Amino acid sequence: EAGVAQSPRYKIIEKRQSVAFWCNPISGHATLYWYQQILGQGPKLLIQFQNNGVVDDSQLPKDRFSAERLKGVDSTLKIQPAKLEDSAVYLCASSQRDGLETQYFGPGTRLLVL
Amino acid sequence: GIQVEQSPPDLILQEGANSTLRCNFSDSVNNLQWFHQNPWGQLINLFYIPSGTKQNGRLSATTVATERYSLLYISSSQTTDSGVYFCAVFTSGTYKYIFGTGTRLKVLA
Numbered sequence: 001e002a003g004v005a006q007s008p009r010y011k012i013i014e015k016r017q018s019v020a021f022w023c024n025p026i027s028g029h030a031t032l033y034w035y036q037q038i039l040g041q042g043p044k045l046l047i048q049f050q051n052n053g054v055v056d057d058s059q060l061p062k063d064r065f066s067a068e069r070l071k072g073v074d075s076t077l078k079i080q081p082a083k084l085e086d087s088a089v090y091l092c093a094s095s096q097r098d099g100l101e102t103q104y105f106g107p108g109t110r111l112l113v114l
Numbered sequence: 115g116i117q118v119e120q121s122p123p124d125l126i127l128q129e130g131a132n133s134t135l136r137c138n139f140s141d142s143v144n145n146l147q148w149f150h151q152n153p154w155g156q157l158i159n160l161f162y163i164p165s166g167t168k169q170n171g172r173l174s175a176t177t178v179a180t181e182r183y184s185l186l187y188i189s190s191s192q193t194t195d196s197g198v199y200f201c202a203v204f205t206s207g208t209y210k211y212i213f214g215t216g217t218r219l220k221v222l223a
Contacts, residue, residue, distance in 0.1 A: 042200050042213030043157070056210055089155055098211055100145055105157040 002026065004106035006092050012112045020079035021109045025094030031055075032069055033103065034077050035091040037041070043091055048099060049075065055099065079111075087113045116141040118203055118214035122155050125219045135186040135217045137201035146177050146202040147211065148186050152197045160186070160199075190219045 005024040013019050025032045031050050035043035046065065051072040058068070064083070069075040079086055089108040091099040095101040117140040127133055137146070148160040161168050161175040163184065168175050172191075177184040184201055198218050202211040 042197055043203075043215055044213070045210050048210060051214075092159065099211070100204055101143045102147065103211065104159065106147075108155050108156070 004092055004094055004104055006090075006106040006109055007108055009107065010110050012114065013082055014114050015084055016081040018078065019082055019111065020076055020078045021090050021092075021111075022042075023075045023077070023092030023106060025092070026104055028092035029096050029104075030072070031095045031098055031101075032075050033093040033095075034067055034075070035093065037089045037091055037108070039088070046077070050098065058103075082113045084109075084113050087111055115208065116143070116203065116205055116212055118201065118212055120199075120214040120217050122200060122217060123215065125217060127219065127221050129191060129193060129221055129223050130158075131191050131221075132187070132189045133191060133219070135172075135199050137184040137186070137214050139182050139184075139203050141182070141205060141207075143179065143182075143203040144206050146179075146184050147202045147204075148175055148184070149200045149202065150195075151200060151216075152199055157200070160198075188219075191219075192210070193221045193223050195219060196221050 034046045037043040046060045047057040047067045049069040067077045091108045092106045093103040119138045134215045145164040151157045163177045165179045172189045174187045198216045201214045
């Protein structure tokens with residue numbers, strides 16, 4: 001069974017530029033998560049989808065971050081415009097049914113904003 | 115909101131030694147997971163353990179939900195055990211996992 005796929009693995013941009021990350025969850029997994037992990041901290045949930053509906057986006061900075069999960073499969077997270085403090089690893093995870101279950105994480109996208 | 119504290123924050127072991135990592139949480143939880151984040155950043159789930167004890171090879175975990183803590187035991191540590199260990203707790207109030215502060219483990223050959 002293939003794991004969670006993410007791309008790109010690394011991205012360097014200048015502040016005020018835009019960037020997009022892509023995630024393909026494990027086949028058949030209904031729930032998809034985007035986490036932000038700042039260096040030295042644990043992952044923080046940005047947004048959770050169940051199928052193609054948003055379950056929780058309470059910690060997503062909606063003035064600059066957006067995410068979509070069209071057709072309930074893969075997902076895109078966008079930042080526009082980026083700030084220095086957005087430098088972090090962006091992790092995508094999926095679980096089979098709902099938020100209570102075991103989560104499987106992708107390799108992450110490491111973003112550096114200069 | 116719920117607070118999730120892990121101890122110790124840092125741990126250095128000689129290969130072959132045993133260790134115990136602790137996760138304390140400030141409120142009732144519905145579930146708890148332990149993860150290992152390897153030096154390349156990949157998070158790997160180790161245990162899904164809302165209560166009781168589970169074992170997987172050299173690793174075992176115990177969660178005492180009524181006393182609001184969980185323990186991860188690593189026996190006969192190997193250099194490949196190095197990385198950061200996170201616990202994450204799920205509460206019905208927030209309906210999401212909250213990650214702890216992490217324990218950074220380094221195993222020396």
